[in-house]
Amino acid sequence: MNDIWQGVQEAFSLIFTADGEVMRIVALSLAVSVSALVLSAAVGIPLGIWLAFRRFASRRLAIAFLYTGMGFPPVVVGLVVFLLLSRSGPLGWSGWLYTPKAMVLAQVIIAAPIIAGFTMVAVMAVNRNLRRQARSLGANNLQVTMTMLQEARVGMLVAVLAGFGRILSEVGAVMIVGGNLKGSTQVLTTATVQFTRMGLFERSIAMGMILLTLTFLTSLLWVLLQGGALQES
């Protein structure tokens, strides 16, 4: 127990003295995570909205694929991306392996289906009567869509938050395609694994505390964004 407490104390000092190595890891984590989130949302939200509104022949099959993507083991995504980007793989010429680009790619593949799935469900949950109402008040197609999306905004924000959570917590895939290279692809999660393996527990505790704080701050931000909509029942 003493060991743990000592680790926590040293972790605090590492964080508050802005230890160089720790700051580098945090900066890289944020850069990779935010990039991955923006790209995942750019892909996932339109896809989710499209699946919610559009009726087409193989829609159910498409949704089944989407659900599969949501539940798919992330480490397998990491393996596939690795095999594609490896020297002996089809995309080896890109030089993306063991760079942040590969990490962002893997995380977009992992998170986009999650964002798409939750967005789709949120939009589908909007009362269809709203559409009739809006039309009866003279709204055109675009205005109807925007009205429905406004109603779904709480759910859509949760979709993005879920995607961010997934991205921030990913270890295996990011380790495989990123390589945990010090100063270039070492992020909070892979650093936690490394420091734990090396027995540098105060460092891995520091990583864990930062991850927790980031998650909490993001959630706070999200609650603020959801604003009044959360009060409506």
Add this chain to the structure above:
Amino acid sequence: MGGHRRRSVKARILSCVVLALFIVAMAGCSGSSETLILATTTSVHDSGLLEELLPDFEEKENATVQVLAVGTGQALAIGERGDADIILVHAKAREEAFVADGFGKERFDLMYNSFVILGPASDPAGIGGTGSASEAFTRLTAELPDAGSSFVSRGDESGTHSRELSMWEAAGIDPAGDWYRSTGQGMGSTLTVANEFQAYTISDIGTYLSRQEQLDLQVLSGDDPLLFNPYGVIPINPDRHPDVNYDLATKLVEWLTSFETQERISEFGVAEFGQSLFTADSEEWRASNP
């Protein structure tokens, strides 16, 4: 009426599932054979030597040896905490300090092999053929920034990493820069990274030989005492950690250092790689092979 039937069917299914899980759980609990926890390095584990040797010991003593494969630093830390009964590492100076600090009872010579400097066949830094490791490292520092290649370090305070650092020190260099990459991971992962980058790295010969087919890297180093890699085995001191299985640990040491096992160690790898991965070096072996 229908409700009652539904409830009893549900209850029956539920109790079947619980019973099944219980049986599975009980089956998982094996009989009370002794367990020995051996903390060793990833390079020893990955060579396959322990998989080859230990089953005979386990059968002889009716025991199970659980092998924890971690970096040398962590193996020593695990030994210090008494989370293992015995450690097998290759960091002699740190091992001797371990015993001096009272964490281990005694260090026993087990075997040795060599570290090797690996690099791409094209050898852009031109270190192939330089017999001396220091010279090779000096060349790497001078040539790599412009040579379009790099050096990949394990960066994990393992035995291999410690040796790499002492070699930089011997050459009077503090490696830093874009050409010096640090993975913080085990030998296998580090070799994969070095291979992908077609970069230089240090490896123990065992891991290299077992991965050779998948790698496009060559051995570029020669014989150099700096590359000498001795392995030692240390039972954890029961005075420090009374819960360790000291008797079984001692039996394992006796068995590993025995002539028969040492002979098997010196033959390990010959069939598969054409050369042995380790050279036997226990006291008993040396006594019979002057």
